[in-house]
Amino acid sequence: MSETIFEALRESHATQRSLVRKLQRSEPGPHRVELFTALRIELAAHEAAEERYLYVPMLMDDRGLHSSRDALADHHKMDDLIEEMQTRSHAGRSWTANLAKLSEELHDHLREEEKIFFQLAGKILNDTQKTSLAKKYRKDFAGHEKRLLAE
Template sequence: MTDIFTRLKQDHDRHREMLDHVADTSGDTKERRESFEQLRIDVSAHANAEEQSLYAEMLARPDLQDKGRHSVAEHKEAEDYFEDLVDMDFGSTGWLTRFKTLKERLEHHMEEEEEEIFAAAKKELSDERAQELAKIFDERKPVEKQEVA
């Protein structure tokens, strides 16, 4: 069975591909709008489900609270970028500049999670708990996708 860390990394890899794809689009096109919206929904649903699984667990553990709080704050920051971008002119240079900032922030966040946050959590969580958290994540993500769409 897959553990939470493997499951989240799978999403991160897909998000990196989606970010690159949106960055490669230009102008206010159907492709840019649809690709961006797919990214927004998937990243938001991922973050929400991650908070209800891994980060809920981390926030309940004193040794992991600071790292959990840090990541949840970065999720909020990404959400703010998405909200700004939805309201901007998709064909403007300002939109692309803002999107590139979001892309850099998300890539930093995913790298930080994979290299620091997950490593710290792995030390504290049993294999069984890591698998249970993956199950919770997989149950929550489709629900969250419906809610953020």
């Protein structure tokens, strides 16, 4: 059977969890900057592709409106934290406090998405949509990632 949108997203979620964990264990310096950059790029590429290829189809169905809006709001909160962390040195209490907030937001979002949102989406989307959206998500994610790495 072909990959579904949920499998593709879970793979990215695992990468995000791993990067946050490594970032929280890192010491200030070049390695921390590299980890933060990798997380920032992963989140940006994932969010853009996920919003297009999971949230938009879910917004088209009344049953998916509320959950999709909540998930979009979560993305915006994380984007704001990332932006704030980018403007500061990658050290200090304020930066690590924002990292803790980001980790909490991210883990809550991923848990809710995987435990509740994916089940709802599984009822709304048909099998053809699930596999076709996975292909579109992968392509869009790769394109965003490539552009962000080039910046």
